[in-house]
Amino acid sequence: MAYDLITMGRIGVDLYPLQTGVPLPQVTSFGKFLGGSASNVAVAAARLGRRTAVITRTGDDPFGTYLHEALRGFGVDDRWVTPVPGLPTPVTFCEVFPPDDFPLYFYRQPKAPDLEIDAHELDLDAIRGARVFWVTGTGLSEEPSRTATLAALAHRAKAGTTVFDLDWRPMFWNDPDAARPFYTEALRHSTVAVGNLDEVEVATGVREPHAAARALLDAGVELAVVKQGPKGVLAVNSAGESAEVPPLPVNVLNGLGAGDAFGGSLVHGLLAGRDLETVMRHANAAGAIVASRLECSSAMPTPDEIEAAVTAGAVQ
Numbered sequence: 001m002a003y004d005l006i007t008m009g010r011i012g013v014d015l016y017p018l019q020t021g022v023p024l025p026q027v028t029s030f031g032k033f034l035g036g037s038a039s040n041v042a043v044a045a046a047r048l049g050r051r052t053a054v055i056t057r058t059g060d061d062p063f064g065t066y067l068h069e070a071l072r073g074f075g076v077d078d079r080w081v082t083p084v085p086g087l088p089t090p091v092t093f094c095e096v097f098p099p100d101d102f103p104l105y106f107y108r109q110p111k112a113p114d115l116e117i118d119a120h121e122l123d124l125d126a127i128r129g130a131r132v133f134w135v136t137g138t139g140l141s142e143e144p145s146r147t148a149t150l151a152a153l154a155h156r157a158k159a160g161t162t163v164f165d166l167d168w169r170p171m172f173w174n175d176p177d178a179a180r181p182f183y184t185e186a187l188r189h190s191t192v193a194v195g196n197l198d199e200v201e202v203a204t205g206v207r208e209p210h211a212a213a214r215a216l217l218d219a220g221v222e223l224a225v226v227k228q229g230p231k232g233v234l235a236v237n238s239a240g241e242s243a244e245v246p247p248l249p250v251n252v253l254n255g256l257g258a259g260d261a262f263g264g265s266l267v268h269g270l271l272a273g274r275d276l277e278t279v280m281r282h283a284n285a286a287g288a289i290v291a292s293r294l295e296c297s298s299a300m301p302t303p304d305e306i307e308a309a310v311t312a313g314a315v316q
Contacts (some may be wrong), residue, residue, distance in 0.1 A: 005042060009036065033295045040263075058084070134263070146182060163190065193224050213235075235276050237276065241276050264300060265287075289301040
């Protein structure tokens, strides 16, 4: 039986402060959570009832063991999560200053294991057979992950739904100006592109949302999803349909996992064959729910929670 979703990309341990509004030097206690965007998207879709797996790598250390246990606990297949001897499992700290300031501190040195994914390790038949395959911009930032990501996309050849999460993290690139050619190549093999205004500008050189969506479609995708922050989300497909949905009112606690919840719900909605506006409304609601919670992976909402938020028009 094929997977509903296979994601490929980052994994790590999120160490988030249990005190809000406190600078990191003064924080005295932390919570430990599964993290990494590709892994969180797989968790989010699994929470919505989808059969998911993630392709990534960890350190050969206790944090790596924890991540395997966490993935299994969330119902995500970890068969393609393997250790890299000599590299530590990444950890990420943040500071929590609601409603809109959440500085991130990535510890991915000397190199993150998830950038050691090699094309020769890939189960290309499983990748091609998944109903949705999801890759990220971070996977293009270094070798051998870059070649592996592009090889997976080329082998899939737009079978089913292939999502490119633009996932722009400038600190992961030695030369940020070199990113666009790799983004262009990934877009050529993808059917869906998802990104915020900064990310679509990196991918296309265009920042105005409608123009950026058109540029993404021109680059080869069939659906462009442009997140506009306080203005909500814009989605435009190659059939000429569009939906522009405002954000759901929410008291934000930590906005860092909202995009991954959005992604998991986006996958779920596309698989369910929902119309474009319904997909966006539910994805927005999923993101808003997670923004009201501290953690990311374990905060992913259930279908009932998303329906309740959509019906209420706000996160209660």
